[in-house]
Amino acid sequence: MASKQGVTIRDVARDVGMSRQTVSRVLNNGPNVKPSVRDKVNEAIERLGYVPNISARRMRGSRSYLILAINDRQRTFENWRAGRGNDWVDQMLFGGMTECEKHGYHMVFELIDTDPTKAQEQLFKVISELRPDGVILTPPHSDNSRLTDLLKDQGIACARVGRREGGEFVDVCMDECGAGQRVTHHLVERGHSRIAYLAGSPDYGTSVMRLDGYRAALSECGLEFRKDWIGKGDFQFDTASVVAHNWLYGADRPTAIIADNDQMAFAVLHTVERVGLRIPEDLALISFEDTPGVRLCVPPMTAIRQPTAAMISRACEGLIAASSGEDASGVFEAPFELIERTSTAPSFSHS
Amino acid sequence: MASKQGVTIRDVARDVGMSRQTVSRVLNNGPNVKPSVRDKVNEAIERLGYVPNISARRMRGSRSYLILAINDRQRTFENWRAGRGNDWVDQMLFGGMTECEKHGYHMVFELIDTDPTKAQEQLFKVISELRPDGVILTPPHSDNSRLTDLLKDQGIACARVGRREGGEFVDVCMDECGAGQRVTHHLVERGHSRIAYLAGSPDYGTSVMRLDGYRAALSECGLEFRKDWIGKGDFQFDTASVVAHNWLYGADRPTAIIADNDQMAFAVLHTVERVGLRIPEDLALISFEDTPGVRLCVPPMTAIRQPTAAMISRACEGLIAASSGEDASGVFEAPFELIERTSTAPSFSHS
């Protein structure tokens, strides 16, 4: 086994004939360092290949240069078990890294249980071990006040994904209501006036907001709001299949369906095929979420693409700023995108 | 801002009236601690809510309790940009956590550039900062000897995903050849004898091994090996579309196609539709990889599911063992799974 530690700050200090503290000041862009000295130190750092050791930094220092990203264990497990596609963590990693790299931060990912009490215990353990500068909570943990309380108590900055209350935290989200409006307008622009909405759960703030957007858009376009065209789904495939079947079997059927998540959109897709209709000729279909599957199924589905990477990137930015002493709390709304694919292509023949 | 550090080892020591070292021994399951003392210390740890600080542990100690997982930046970016589904990191996280949690380890994910030189510089920086106990290299970095040399030189254990040479590293992989055989047998069992193989690149060891398996299975079943039914793909959609079109347009067409990756399988799917054939009635289709898309497209595709989670889990196990001084080097082959879906359903009417 070779040397466990290479060049230290003392080696650099010795090399330039300065004290450790001066080198430390250069590293941290501290004030009161003569420019010529700063250059000399930087040159030596480069030449010797010195890289500060994160563990040592966080010992006496106040920063750990770590951002902890929390995901839900059960959801992750379930996605894995069901073989259901999910690139959530991929997106988090991508978004987080773009920001963390700039400031020399690193991302640690951890899974914790859905159960609020267990979650709290587990989070306590992890933050005690790692002492990260910031923690990113993703749904459903962004809604667990035990966790935010714990973090507040421990003096660790916290970012919540999917919430928009702000207050003392860094909240990142997207404009769910606007997305609901956008998809509705998208369909209206393509000639649809008979648009049904397959809703998720009223327990989810996001669902409610999206539905609001749908209603707003309908009224903006002077279209009738039909209660029987609000499907009560639960984000699951089976329930959605039943709803879709009822809508599509009759003569008074909608010409477009908006599904609150991808699982339900797939349910519609399969139902359409069973009933003998075609997408997009007989029915336009649009989904939120834009998980991997919707992009590759036949036909590819138009969907709202959640700005996961952007949200996480912003969360990291806020947390890093917070650990530098700035007040980074507030709400950040990342812009979503409507990805147009075949399922709402204009081949639809209304009239 | 509240207390930055809670209970320390000294607090526990004071509580039980023992020295720090004794508490440390209990923590690390060290020898020579009287059982009664061990119990008393454990009780105090529990009661006071003491959690050892990882940074402090790695300072004087030899372990950092960190596993670093390296993924390719360009590939990750490209997947993100193209909106292509990819739950690779999700699977890594899931697999890694199941093992890391058992031993109090944490996973840090990092992206590095494809370019070998840049990759080396970036890896050097990260391992200098974090000093992880082990590093997991995923393709294409598992093949970059600069990285493995660097890790060897720095005395950091290394696991390579997708290699099977073993030697001084922890190599984790799956039986690619066996998978090639398996899919072929699967098709033969369903009555197919006209099976084409849409290959990836001969530069990829995995491609070669899978193709070997296909040939072996054909000969086991007494079926003819037709050179014109080996498609030269390059893992890309477009090239594969051309090959598929040539096969399917003529009368002498195969009744089943094996695609070396999912992108190519999708190309076949779309080509089949264009040509006016149906899956699985006219053509059976099967893919390796099993990325999210294949599970949800219409019809859902039968595919080999890569045991990513299992491989990463094993990699972590090996790295953790190595950091405990054990010799964990060697090759571990994770069992793959054939996930049967509609694209090879028996509705196929041969005869």
Add this chain to the structure above:
DNA sequence: AGTAGAAATGTGACCGGTCACAATGGCGCT
């Protein structure tokens, strides 16, 4: 020139663990 005050640099302690080694305790044996 003398001196105040800011700018630049240095010093020792310290963070919270683990290491190497020293010291103590308990037991069996002669």
Add this chain to the structure above:
DNA sequence: AGCGCCATTGTGACCGGTCACATTTCTACT
């Protein structure tokens, strides 16, 4: 009782940075 030996426990140094504060050097102004 005296001894050896192993099991158990304790002590001081140390890892590589940063903190608080002390010291020196420079600049400006009376």
